[in-house]
Amino acid sequence: MKQKVYLSRSLFCLLLLGTVGLGAQFQMTELPLTDLSAFQASQSNWQTVGAVEAPFGKEKTLETRKGSGILVNLPDARNKAQIFTRFEHGDIDLDLEVMMPRGSNSGIYLQGRYEIQLLDSWGKQRPTFGDMGGIYQRWDPTQPEGERGYEGTAPLVNAAKAPGLWQRLRISFQAPRFDAQGQKVENARIIFVELNGVMIHQNVELTGPTRGPYVGGGEEAALGPLVIQGDHGPVAFRNFKYRSFDGEPVVLTDLNYKVYRENISTIEDWENAQADKTGTEQLITWNAAQADNDFALVFDGYLEVPEAGDYLFSLACQGNARLWIEGEPQLNVYSNTTRDMVSLPKGQVPIRLLYYKTEVWRQAQLGLSVEGRDFRPVDLHYKSSALANNPTDPIFERVGGRARLLRSFVDFKMPAMEQSKKITNALNVGDPTGLHYTFDLNQGSLVQVWRGDFLNMTPMWYNRGNGVSRALGVRELLTADIQLLQKTNGRLPLTFAEGQYRFRSYKVDENNRPTFFYEAYGLPFKDQMLPTDDGKSLLRRLSTTGKPKGDLFFCLATGENLSQVDKQHYRVADRYLLRTDASAKIEDMPDGRKALLVPVKEGEVIEYTIVW
């Protein structure tokens, strides 16, 4: 029997508001890099500059240009000190970009004691703790030689990009905990480390300082500065943001609840409604209703707020939930998660949480958490109240000794795009070298490249599936547009007109690597992607035996930010490099983006390499 819930008008309005505010979050503090004032005095290897370039192929070389915004380390024989921040931290989140020149080495020491290694580990098959993003090992000098290093955690996958490209590193750290006597009661931990969008550490416990801490001489503490290593090689940083958590969290007290069973959908005056059952609890839980459905729960309690300010509340449920703070309705959600910033005064703040559920086919779920500027989100509910279903076993495709081909749908969304695009005739090619790509058979376009395990096939092969596969590893999205452009009336097209493109076939060699054959503008094309000899980059080769009429171009890349680095190299949006000997030009597209174009000539092979 279906039941209709008649919402009061005010509730309906709140529903609309409740779904807004998901983007609400605390801003991170940007470490100012206009000068070195955020740091303690160091040696002159550390400078702030306006631009850096790591010439491709040159070892440990960073070229700079005057200006500000980038912190750079250029050590030499005499100047190669580390650098310490003025601020000290306990629990902290970091979000920064780092550029590693070829062969270089550095490290970020949390609290000056726990090192996240920075290294040019591009293309390494099995990274160790000493590779990019690794948690460096600990050191016991009392042990015999060869047995002094211990622990250390390798990144889950090698997510390092090519040297000279900016790499994004996000770190979430929890400092060790000490009791009133100063004894350590909890180890420091890495909550997560994410490199270039790939999770490389999750919930790693640090039993003690890693090798060669710069602070504390081996002792741990509640606070410490950030230290960046300067004596192992040049390195550059920009967009260095952090968020320190050193405040007292909000605490929930005096929580009591009322359960309602009758006519719950018509109750408007919760203050005076007749409850079926009452009780007290430590934390919020839907289980207090002792029912699966057809109930309403009202929790009343107090938040102990340590200081006045903004607090980010997150309310999630299956069913209907509403939160009042100090008597004012604040959050309202229907079978979703909503977040909002609320200003709270210092002291005891009354809250009321209403949760009701009338759809028998939903599984009850309720969770309320609060985050402050200075503390991480605190759950005001029992974990069991917010548990979702058990996850299913994932289905992964890995590559064996020969190339693995798999067609699927691919969801494509570049940051600049408003909506994601579903590529329906995508062929994913997994290579034994670990370099994989997706080719759009409907357009002859190279969609994405990535390095790592091959594909997550769970969305496609679990139960009915939705036909979509997901790339696993360090990925660069290239394009969802056509790459062969026939200029008409001086304009470059954005799509093929009907009949201008037809996919013909692909042939596979003895390693199962495909070569593609298709027709564009009536000309037959042959197209092939191969790993480079060093197994680190992807080479593409295409040509036509036909004679192009008029101006026909091949577009290597498009983007707002497209520049030539040197004679052979082009940088695309700071994300990847293209290397080609072909005579390429940068031109404007009708939609304002820039395109890197190479003219297509009969019989000539266009060859380029993608470096990421």
Place this chain on the structure above:
Amino acid sequence: MTNLYTCIIYTALGFLLMPGLLTAQNTETPPSEADYYKIITLPVPEDILIEAGGVCTLPDGSLAVSTRRGDVYIISNPYMEDGTQPRYRLFASGLHEILGLAYVDGDLVCAQRGELTRLKDTNGDGYADEYEAVYVWPISGHYHEYSYGPKLDAEGNFIVTTNVAFGNREWWRGESRVPWRGWTLKISPDGEMEPWATGMRSPAGMGIIDGEFFYADNQGDWIGSGGIVHVEKGDFTGHPAGLRWADRPESPVTLTDEALYEVADPRFSPPGEAIKPENIEDEVPQPLYEVAEEFPELKLPAVWLPHGILGISLAEMIVDDTEGAFGPFSGQVFIGDQGQSKLMRVDMEKVKGEYQGVVFPFRENFQSGVLRICWGKDGSMFLGQTNRGWGSLGNKNQGLQRLVWTGKVPFEMKTIKAQPDGFEIEFTQPVDKATASNPDNYEVTSFIYKYHPVYGSPVVNDREEWIRGVKVSRDGRKARIVLDEKMREKYIYEIKAAGLRSYTDGHPLLHDFGYYTLNNTPEGTALDLPARARPTAATMHQHQGSSSVAEKPAKEKEAKPAAQRAQPPLPGKRINERPRGWDKVDVSITLGTEPGLKYDRTDMLVKAGSRIKWTFVNRDDMLHNVVIVKPGTATEVGNAALELGLKGERMAYIPESDQVLYHTGLVQPGTSETIYLYAPEAPGTYQYVCTFPGHHLVMRGVLRVVK
């Protein structure tokens, strides 16, 4: 069901009247399907998953199988001669959900989601090295947009059929998001595509019969039941989604959906709402044939396969061209079913230029869903199977099996042909004349389905047919049934002959019922038989099936022990309102579903006698019910539900049985039903099960009752 005693008496008399059989009575267990057709399971290596999408035999005797995970395997030695093992070779891989396979001029051709692909081994090493796109058709990326084929027509063109997608707001309504979804397409070997026909919803079944293309659809919105349809150029076969493209210049279909909707109300939801259309009980049903009278291009099924009885998700069809190697059904058609893991047998004839015919059950108990079938070189049949995403009676998720005729001819209705005044059954072996000429040993019912935007259709306009008489041929091979009333064209006739016995060994028919679709009545001479008196009202009542799931208050009271109960007894097995005498509910149970024919809870514990409010939430997209039964009887009750035949749907597939304690009705997808019941007084491990045909072996749980 005819009075059992009458039946036995007639049979006994029949035997007594036969020379040499004066004292013979066949009391041995009648033979089963396995005595005539053996199932052999091909071993599959542990690391290979055969979710079959296509099967075909290659000239050298090996078997090619394509899979839903995009692989094509060539299996050598599939016949396992001398007990040797088959060997699997991964010929090609990486395609997107292959649902067909054909061997053409040394290449393998198959349909994947968005393309008809030719796989070529150009260097002869046994592995494909060229993947050629014969034709690429548009797809939107919706999960339901499966594409099937190819089948080859006489000229060597490829025939492909395409599934519809579903709406976002109206999630139950099939729609055609991009051109040619919901269509049959003809593609020439060099890649020219010709749209052929539309009206398809989920055309997983395909076959070439008589050189003509036939397809079978799956029950769903607009499709009341599955059936086999003869598809000619320009046909519209029923589902309106593909009509969206009918006005394109290449389209041979001229019907528009506007014109169709004038006659058949699509019941679209008002803007911003999503109201799924349900069956309207009291309306005058509008069957497909009535709508076809308005639109000449609307093609009716040649043979309906009544939903739930003979299939729930029809699959590939092949013609028996084994010249007797597969038994006595040469020239007939076999069709697989995915959900019920079985094969049916169809025989067609042409009357007034149009196909019609009969369908019989043939073989069940395959290990997974039967999707693709083909002949082996020795006249045995290979069956490629899968059930991922929909579940099946056979509970394995993959399968490759072979069906072999043992050489023994089963006693079956070989075929049924229409007559001007009834039907003529032809048997595979002579029938015992006494049982065969007694009209009371037969039951004939005619019925039809509705054509409406609701998911599936109940049986409507059903009528018991009074049999005037039966004339059995001299050699005992044919029995001509003469019906009293004029035949209803376009109707489906259920013909049951459970009372018949074989002349040679006195066994009943291996399968004692079939369904004949009477599109046209043949010309010819009616048999001049005298009218046979119908029974009086009293005995007539026995013949009529129940027409509703009525509660029978007096009979179904709980058998209570001597101990008095404080709670009021329940007046039936399906109580949807909270009993007035209940001051509270002791236990509130919510039972949901999971994909693949599963309840989301399979183990529950309750105290004996407690008052239970049991809510069943159907989160699936198929019909289900919940039947609470006595310990150990779930299979028995489920089997009994299968036997209900045509009445089953009306009875919500709840058999009348003492093993059934409580039950819901058939619960529509996305809805729920609450029943109130007492946990049984006697502790034990009771069961609950879904008795919708094809579900009961997997969709069940235990209800532990403790003191």
